[in-house]
Amino acid sequence: MPEGHTIHRLAAELNRRFAGRTVGVSSPQGRFDGARQLDGTTFGRAEADGKHLLISFGPERWVHVHLGLFGRVAFGAFGPDAAARSAAAVSRSPYAGRDISYLSGIAGTDPDTEDTDASVVDPGEAGADGRPPPRGAVRLRLVGDGDYMDLRGPTACELFTPDDRRALTQRLGPDPLRRDGHGEEFVARVRRRRVDIGALLMDQTVVAGIGNVYRAELLFRHAVSPFQSGRDTDEATLITMWDDLRVLMRAGVRTGRIVTTWPEDRERPRRRPVTRSDAHYVYKRDGLPCRRCGAEVRTQVMAGRNLFWCPHDQSRSV
DNA sequence: ATAATATGGTGAT
DNA sequence: TCACCCTATTATC
Numbered sequence: 001m002p003e004g005h006t007i008h009r010l011a012a013e014l015n016r017r018f019a020g021r022t023v024g025v026s027s028p029q030g031r032f033d034g035a036r037q038l039d040g041t042t043f044g045r046a047e048a049d050g051k052h053l054l055i056s057f058g059p060e061r062w063v064h065v066h067l068g069l070f071g072r073v074a075f076g077a078f079g080p081d082a083a084a085r086s087a088a089a090v091s092r093s094p095y096a097g098r099d100i101s102y103l104s105g106i107a108g109t110d111p112d113t114e115d116t117d118a119s120v121v122d123p124g125e126a127g128a129d130g131r132p133p134p135r136g137a138v139r140l141r142l143v144g145d146g147d148y149m150d151l152r153g154p155t156a157c158e159l160f161t162p163d164d165r166r167a168l169t170q171r172l173g174p175d176p177l178r179r180d181g182h183g184e185e186f187v188a189r190v191r192r193r194r195v196d197i198g199a200l201l202m203d204q205t206v207v208a209g210i211g212n213v214y215r216a217e218l219l220f221r222h223a224v225s226p227f228q229s230g231r232d233t234d235e236a237t238l239i240t241m242w243d244d245l246r247v248l249m250r251a252g253v254r255t256g257r258i259v260t261t262w263p264e265d266r267e268r269p270r271r272r273p274v275t276r277s278d279a280h281y282v283y284k285r286d287g288l289p290c291r292r293c294g295a296e297v298r299t300q301v302m303a304g305r306n307l308f309w310c311p312h313d314q315s316r317s318v
Numbered sequence: 319a320t321a322a323t324a325t326g327g328t329g330a331t
Numbered sequence: 332t333c334a335c336c337c338t339a340t341t342a343t344c
Contacts, residue, residue, distance in 0.1 A: 003325050051326070069326045070338045137338065153338035155327060204327085211325045258325075283325085304332085305326085 002067045004209020005252030007048040008177045010073060012253075014046035014055065017075065017147040024143035028134035034063065034159040035140060043142070050172050050208025054165060062165050065140075068155030076132065079146045172208040176246045177253065181208075183242035190230040190238055197233050198226025199303040206230075207242075209249065213283045216308045217260035218245055220281040225314045226307055232317065265291045282308040 002010075023043045027035040044056030053065040065071075076082075134141060140151040151157060160168075173189055174181035189206045190197065200206045201215040210218070219226050222241050224233070252258050259279045263270040266278040281291055286299035286308055295312035 006325080066327075068337055069324060070336095071326090072338075139337090155337055202326095213325050215325095 002051060002071070003211030003214055003249075003252070003258070004048070004051055004175060004177055005249045005258070006256070007051050007053050007067070007209075008249075009253045009256060011046040011048040011053060013075065014043075014053075014142075014149065017149070018043040018142060018144045019045055021144045024141075026141045026143075028138040028141055031137075032140050032157045037159075038063070043144070048175075049169060049178065050175050050204055051211070052168060052172070052208075054160065054168075060162060062160035062162070063140075064156055064158050064160040064164065064168070065151065065154050066156035068153070071154035072152050074150045074152075076148055076150075077146055078132075078148060082146065172204055173206045175208040176242065177209060177249050183239055186242050187235055187238045190233060191235065193230040195230055196226060196302065197224060197228050197230055198307055198309075200230045202303040202305065207245075210245070212305045212307075213258045213280065214245065214248065214260075216283045217258070217280055218248070220310060220314060221260060223313055223316055225316065226302060226309050228317060261291065282310055284308065 021043055022040060023038075024040065025035045025038040027033070038057050038061070041057050044058065046053060046055045048054070051066060053067075055063045055065070057063065067073075134150065137152055138150045139154055139157050140149075142149045174183070174185045176186075186207050190200050193200055193206070195203075198215065198219060201210050201218065202212070216226075218241055221244060222237060224237065224241070248258070248260060257274075257279065259274050261274070261278055261281060265281070266274065268275055268278055282297050285297045288297055289295065290297055290310040290313060293310065293312045295310055297308055298311050299306050299308050301307065
């Protein structure tokens, strides 16, 4: 489910709840052996690099998590003041139970606008000890001072050495959400490849953190054909795309949603909550008319995923 | 009960 | 390019 913004958001929330604290670490499902040796140690800091989540436990140990397509995280509070803590969390946290709409500035109850961040799920009912018993396949549970987190369905949840961590960073392209992510590097990595730009944007060694939604939407916003090769893509266009991507993804971190449309291209008027159906230009809109030109949005598989684009607005060569 | 679906990634062919 | 791995939810028989 997650693209890079989800992971950065997740790292921030983990730090808010666990940074510097002694944590209980377990794997109710039993498939993360590393839990044993981390149990009772100190949670250092969580950080995101592209779609990878890294949590330090002391200088020599990291937990590496990749949510993949199905991975989800649930946060919760327990104990006597759990309700108060949750209420307080609403005012500060990007994750307040399921009510992320608060941070989107949405506040309302319109179900059409409450698509929030699907990687966050309701943790469930409290058990006898105040904490919900693990439900389903919980790969990793962290328990702190009144806070807990459950992780289900990740592609990766494993121990990393500092070498592993360095190797990962080495492999990944620049991340638009990180301070050390530089646009020039993105441009260079795109322009030395003959591969279609629509495939390059999904390649995490070219740019780290883009997924299938941002790929389609970014190309549309810059009127770039997905079928144009990286090498032939105009440098100025790529720089503009990078800058735009940073804006879009930062908004994604803030709100937990991917909204890429300009107000004038939406059906619901300005200053109203952005509905699910108004959030994107082309993603999952195949067969519908393009918001700008009315041409039928098309889809075809590229880089192993369904690509969506407007054949009229995205036909230019730059 | 079974299938289809999903914002991802790896490793073999 | 394909097979395969993760899991929960929703739709269909």
